[in-house]
Amino acid sequence: MSPRVALVSSERGLRLDPDLPIAAPALRQAGLAVDVVRWDDAAVDWADHDLAVVRSCWDYSWRLPEFLGWAASVPRLRNAVELLRWNTDKTHLRDLARAGLPVVPTVWDPTEAGQLPDAPEWVVKPSVSAGSRDTARWDDPAAALAHVAELTAAGRTAMLQPYLAGVDTAGETAMLFLGGRFSHAVRKGPLLRRGEGVRQDRNSRGDLRAVEPTAAQRELAEAALDAVPALVPGAAPPLYARIDLVPGPAGRPVLLELELAEPSLFLPQAPAGAVARLVRSVEDAIAA
Template sequence: MWLILKLGKERFVGISVAYATWAGPQEHDDEREIVLAAWRQVGIAGRAVRWDDPDADWAAFDAVVIRSTWDYVLRRDEFTAWAHQVAAATRLFNPAEVIERNTDKSYLRDVPIPIVPTHWGDGDLPEWAEYVVKPSISAGARDTIRTADRERALAHAASLRAAGRVPMIQPYLDMVETEGETSLLYFGGRFSHAVRRNPMLAGRATAADADNVRATVREPDADQRDMAETLLASLPEGVLYARVDLVRLADGTPALIELELTEPYLYLSFAPDSPAALANALRERL
């Protein structure tokens, strides 16, 4: 597994790491080459491998890093079983237990910071101006609706429940169209950078829009940093990367939309030092 690489005048003992990806179009993953190049600079020999490749020998790698496994939502049980299988053969980032928990948004019930108000089906649905209804296992606004019609919101939740899925009903927050969502990126537990993300469900955006063309670099406020780091302190050992997505509520309080620990877009092209920060964090973990 170990390779000898020569970079400039220095020699490194190279570490072989799989970059776990999907079977979809490679051009959709515009961070792959950025990551692999940064790994090479710190002596990590990376190779992109489909997570569901039946011929992949995961034990041949010193580690596997989950990155663009974007088709897992439709095969979540298979995906989490794969994560445990890989973790039994080599190092997996993020850890399999983290992946299993994070791929179901029900984890939001237990986080130690405020979240966007969420109706899980217990008691009467609050009266909100607009509703966002989605399944707890989803990505990219799949099977998610935004509606001002309370009965439509309840009907969509019922259809999800009838399909064996856990529905989440939340208020649509107008603030995301002005303040936006703030995503804070952490590598190896250290803050790297943050971006403002345009909302997927705003009138000017669709779920088909790519994250990397709908964001701008921003400096997070102190209360956002504090909240994100309180959340990170609650995570188990071994987390390589984390994206903390926050929004401000009507009273100005930051609240968690989602904690992305599985296959988040990392906005590496937005911060010049971030690819090296990710590579160094991985090198330290190994």
């Protein structure tokens, strides 16, 4: 009998995730039985699968306790629940900074202008979020602090970062790792526009292209991934990771995001070989 794999999504992900129509046929062609399912589908027998792969569970950010409870109940889950617990709250950036990685400077729950980093603009977002929900770019300290206050009043942790102007020209570089090895890089165009405030309908998928990363980007991304085992001891190695880098003030890359929960892998933009690497990674995880 063929090994059975679940590609786990959400109601919205099943409709909109561009990776699933590429990944599922490739895994089936490799001889695996593949189910593409919602994480909250009570009819799914997770114990019937040799591996469950978290993919586009895009509603986790407003259902986090429920999502993590589900993840803890699923045998043979990748990425593992220990990684999901750590990574779904962006306070994990504190751990990465303490590990010596160059992370975009972040102030948590600031309450007064004197706490803001010296910058002409700032980004405010909740520490638990996906798809830039409840995120905005501000050039007025009072507006930035009002956004923070709105988030904290709702019981959320707010993070404030300087807006790095290099993003406007260079965008973000997403570094994709599969099976612990670098696979490909994709440039994501700038997403936050000056003066637009909070929006819930941003979509950068029209401004994506494969790029060749620099040596400095490779070095930082690999260092970030190498730091994970010490920060989340005992967790199974990540099946996939996406590390988002932006240019810092001196042009050197800095770490914006380390995504281990449900990152887009940008398979439609990926160069030849990336899908085969994903298949091998899944096969290796089943055999482990």
